[in-house]
Amino acid sequence: xxxxxxxxxxxxxxxxxxxTLQCAQDMNHEYMSWYRQDPGMGLRLIHxxxxxxxxxxxxxxxxxxxxxxxxxxxxxxxxxxAPSQTSVYFCASRPDRVLSGYTFGSGTRLTVV
Amino acid sequence: GQNIDQPTEMTAxxxxxxxxxxxxxTSGFNGLFWYQQHAGEAPTFxxxxxxxxxxxxxxxSSFLSRSKGYSYLLLKELQMKDSASYLCAVRDRERGxxxxxxxxxxxxxxxxx
Numbered sequence: 001x002x003x004x005x006x007x008x009x010x011x012x013x014x015x016x017x018x019x020t021l022q023c024a025q026d027m028n029h030e031y032m033s034w035y036r037q038d039p040g041m042g043l044r045l046i047h048x049x050x051x052x053x054x055x056x057x058x059x060x061x062x063x064x065x066x067x068x069x070x071x072x073x074x075x076x077x078x079x080x081x082a083p084s085q086t087s088v089y090f091c092a093s094r095p096d097r098v099l100s101g102y103t104f105g106s107g108t109r110l111t112v113v
Numbered sequence: 114g115q116n117i118d119q120p121t122e123m124t125a126x127x128x129x130x131x132x133x134x135x136x137x138x139t140s141g142f143n144g145l146f147w148y149q150q151h152a153g154e155a156p157t158f159x160x161x162x163x164x165x166x167x168x169x170x171x172x173x174s175s176f177l178s179r180s181k182g183y184s185y186l187l188l189k190e191l192q193m194k195d196s197a198s199y200l201c202a203v204r205d206r207e208r209g210x211x212x213x214x215x216x217x218x219x220x221x222x223x224x225x226x
Contacts, residue, residue, distance in 0.1 A: 033213065042218035043156070043200065058213070090155060101146050101158030102214070 002026050006091050006105035013081040013112045021076040021108050023091030029103075030096040032074040033058070034066065036087040037107075043090065049074055050096075081112045117217035119201050124223045125191055133186045133220045135201035143212045144204040147175050147186045150219065151197045159186070159199075188222075196224045 007022045025032065033048040045058030049068040063085060065077040074093075078085060088109050092102035117137045125131040137145070144163040148156040162168055162177035162184060174187040188195055198221050202214040 035216075040218060043202075043216040045213060045215070048213055059215075099161055099163075101148070101161055102156075103158070104155035106155050 004091055004093055004103050004105035006089075006108050008108060009106065011108060011110050013078070013110065015081060015083060015112060017081050019078055019081070021078070021089055021091075021110075023074045023076065023105060024072050025074075025091075025093040025103070026072065027093065027095070027103065028071060029093035030071070032068065032091065032093045033102070034064070034074070034076045035090045035092065036060065036085075037090060038087050046076065046089075078110075083112045086110060086112045117201055117203055117215065119199075119217045119220045121218070122221045122223070124225065125188075127191055127193060127224055127226050129191050130187065130189050131191060131222065133188070133199050133201075133222065135184045135186070135217060137182050137184075137201070137203045137217075139182070139203055139205040141205050142179060142182075142203065144214075145175075145177055145184050146200075146202040146204070146214055147173075147184075148200040148202065148216075149197050150200060156200055191224050193224050193226070196222060198222070 004025045030051045034046040035043040037043050044060050047066040049055045052071050055066050090107050091105040094100045094102045119135050147159040150156040160175040167176045172189045177184045198219040200219045201217040204212040204214045
């Protein structure tokens with residue numbers, strides 16, 4: 001049971017490049033979310049999904065797209081990378097039970113130069 | 114929207130007790146979480162409170178007062194490995210029947226010998 005798997009762990013992009021951060025979970029969780037974490041800012045919600053085929057925007061969605069074609073996978077796409085997107089990105093999932101907390105992936109450290 | 118306030122940093126001595134406070138303002142409260150995050154790692158779920166009172170889990174306890182918009186995390190018999198950031202998260206916003214937590218900026222706890 002791998003939990004939540006994120007790839008890659010580290011990435012350097014040039015301004016204007018696009019890429020996809022991968023997230024997969026093997027716990028059959030309905031809810032999945034993407035957060036970014038910046039020094040002094042805490043975790044901020046980018047996009048989330050409550051099940052396959054259903055996604056919605058969070059607090060800071062601009063410059064990012066998501067899709068949820070399967071229960072297991074929830075990729076995050078950066079359309080045209082900007083230095084302001086330099087951050088640590090965490091994917092998280094939880095089952096559809098009220099008392100459940102999130103299980104987080106190990107994170108992707110992204111630098112945009 | 115909501116405001117979540119936590120102290121930025123706290124220090125304590127090994128073997129002692131420390132209380133980390135969290136205050137919040139929400140429009141539709143539906144639960145409060147505490148997470149632990151060691152430097153360079155992903156957050157891990159510690160506790161969840163939705164009703165007033167104290168929830169105890171080993172050395173860690175979490176308290177909630179909904180009328181005061183206040184919670185605290187109590188750590189007893191501190192160990193060096195408890196040095197970490199402690200994140201308070203409030204579940205509030207309802208979208209599509211879901212409740213998505215918003216995170217505070219975290220409290221960095223330093224335990225010294």
